[in-house]
Amino acid sequence: MIRILILIGFTFIFMHLHATGDISKYINMKYSWISFCTIFVLWFLTIAELIFYMIGPKKHDDDCSCGCAHNHQESKWKRRAWYPIYILPVLTVLFLPVATLDSNIVEAKGFHFPIYDKKDPYSSHQFLQPDTSSFYGEEAYDQMIHRDLKKFSKEDNINLEDEEFLNTMETIYRYPGEFSGKTISFKGFMYQTKELKKNQYFLFRFGIIHCIADSGVFGMLIEFPDDAAFKNDDWATVTGEVSTMYYQPFKKTIPVLKVTKMKREQTPKDPYVYRNNQ
Secondary structure: OHHHHHHHHHHHHHHHHHHHOHHHHOEOHHHHHHHHHHHHHHHHHHHHHHHHHHHOOOOOHHHOOOOOOOOHHHHHHHHHOOHHHHHHHHHHHHHOOOOOOOHHHHHHHOOOOHHHOOOOOOOOOOEEOOOOHHHOOHHHHHHHHHHHHHHHHOOOEEEOOHHHHHHHHHHHHHOHHHHOOOEEEEEEEEEOOOOOOOOEEEEEEEEEOOEHHHOEEEEEEEEOOOOOOOOOOOEEEEEEEEEEEEEOOOOEEEEEEEEEEEEEEOOOOOOEEEOOOO
C-alpha cells in the first residue's frame, strides 16, 4: 500500500507542476512533453501496483522454500528504509513554495567566468557569458553559432526577446566586434558589485539550457550616462549601444551596453529564459 501511495504522490507532483506552470522553473519547456508523458506512465504503474495489491499478499517471505540462507524479512525492511527518501519530494511540493533564482544565488555561487575555474567544469554554473559548446560536437556547435551570427548581426536594432535571449547573448560574447555600435534592448534584473562604478550595473536573466541543474545567470554590463540608483533584483528594460571594455576582475574584454533609454519593470511571471536550438 505504501508503494501505491508513493506512486500516487509522484503522479500528483507532475500533474501539479504542469497545471500551475511551475514545471518551467525546473526544465527547458521544449522538454515538457517528456514530463507530461511521465504522468501517464506513473498512472499506469499505480494501477498495476493496485491490481497486484488487490490480488492478495504473496506467500510470507519467511516461508520461502528457495533453500537459500538469505533473510528475506531483513531484505524487506531494507527496502522499506528507502521509502522516506521517496516521500520527501512529494512533501516538498506540497508544503514548500517554488523558489525563484535571484541575486542571492549569484552572491552565494561567486561571480566569475567558468573558463577561469577548471577544477570541475561540469559542476559549476555559468555566469554572464552563455557557453553551450560542451553540449554539442565541435562541428555542430560551429554550424549553430555561425547560423545565429548570420541571423542576428544583420540587424542594427536588436530586441532580445525571451525566446532568443540566450542565443543572441552567446553570439554577442563570441563575436563582440560584429555587434559593436549596434543598438540592443533587453530586460533583466540589476546586480552590482563593489568593483563597479555607481553608474554601472550587470543586467541579468537566469537561463536554463536543459534543466535547472545546468542553469546560469547571463547578461551584460550596462553603463548609465550618470549615477543610477537601483537595488539588486530591481527589474528594468534598457536600450543602448554596444561597445567593449577590458574588465579587470575577469582579466577579459567583455561587451558593455551604453544605456540611452531605461524603463523600470515588474518581475515577470516567468523570470527565466531558455536555450533555443532551432
